[in-house]
Amino acid sequence: MFEIAEYVGIIAFATSGFFVATRNGLDLLGILIATFLTALGGGIMRDVMVDRTPYTFVHDTPALVVVAVLVVLIVFRLHTKASLENRFVFLLSDSIGLASFSITGSLIALEHHLNFTGVLALAFVTAVGGGIARDVIINEVPFVFTTGFYGTIALIMGALMYLLDGLGLINGYTLTLLLVVGTTLRMVAYYKKWSIPLKGL
Numbered sequence: 072m073f074e075i076a077e078y079v080g081i082i083a084f085a086t087s088g089f090f091v092a093t094r095n096g097l098d099l100l101g102i103l104i105a106t107f108l109t110a111l112g113g114g115i116m117r118d119v120m121v122d123r124t125p126y127t128f129v130h131d132t133p134a135l136v137v138v139a140v141l142v143v144l145i146v147f148r149l150h151t152k153a154s155l156e157n158r159f160v161f162l163l164s165d166s167i168g169l170a171s172f173s174i175t176g177s178l179i180a181l182e183h184h185l186n187f188t189g190v191l192a193l194a195f196v197t198a199v200g201g202g203i204a205r206d207v208i209i210n211e212v213p214f215v216f217t218t219g220f221y222g223t224i225a226l227i228m229g230a231l232m233y234l235l236d237g238l239g240l241i242n243g244y245t246l247t248l249l250l251v252v253g254t255t256l257r258m259v260a261y262y263k264k265w266s267i268p269l270k271g272l
Contacts (some may be wrong), residue, residue: 073178080171081133085110085140086164091092095209105205110137112201115191117176121183170253172198177232187233194229220260228253
């Protein structure tokens, strides 16, 4: 279950990272770095936090998957399509990546018997860590800090994972349902422009 969610997240975040890099006019090296950071950065941070050798450092498949996604996107010239289409592809891939990596972060936290706070922390770091690193190197305010409901969804996913584990309900069916719910919630939040209000603070 971990590997399936991990690779779904890698594919999705590699796609969104590619679009961010091309939108900012980066050269090939910049695109490679931004894409790899987005796809793999959060997972590396997650594994370091639990004192585990990063998954991508002991398995070749994650890097190969990122390269394959890059080749497909470049060959089919998806970065040159109309901006509206790119926006939807970016939103969909980023939403799937957010939900998938929230799940993998939570699974690793639960595997290491972390408490509720630990599960939330690893879900959040895995889901947004790579994107933050990417935005920092291209000199942008991190996406998670300007989109009010983005990081919140990672925390909600972590909380739901903790609840499912407590009820003994973590399996392929519930994780698939959670992936769909998280992805849908992110897309609805984007189109409805949901945010955490500052009123009264």
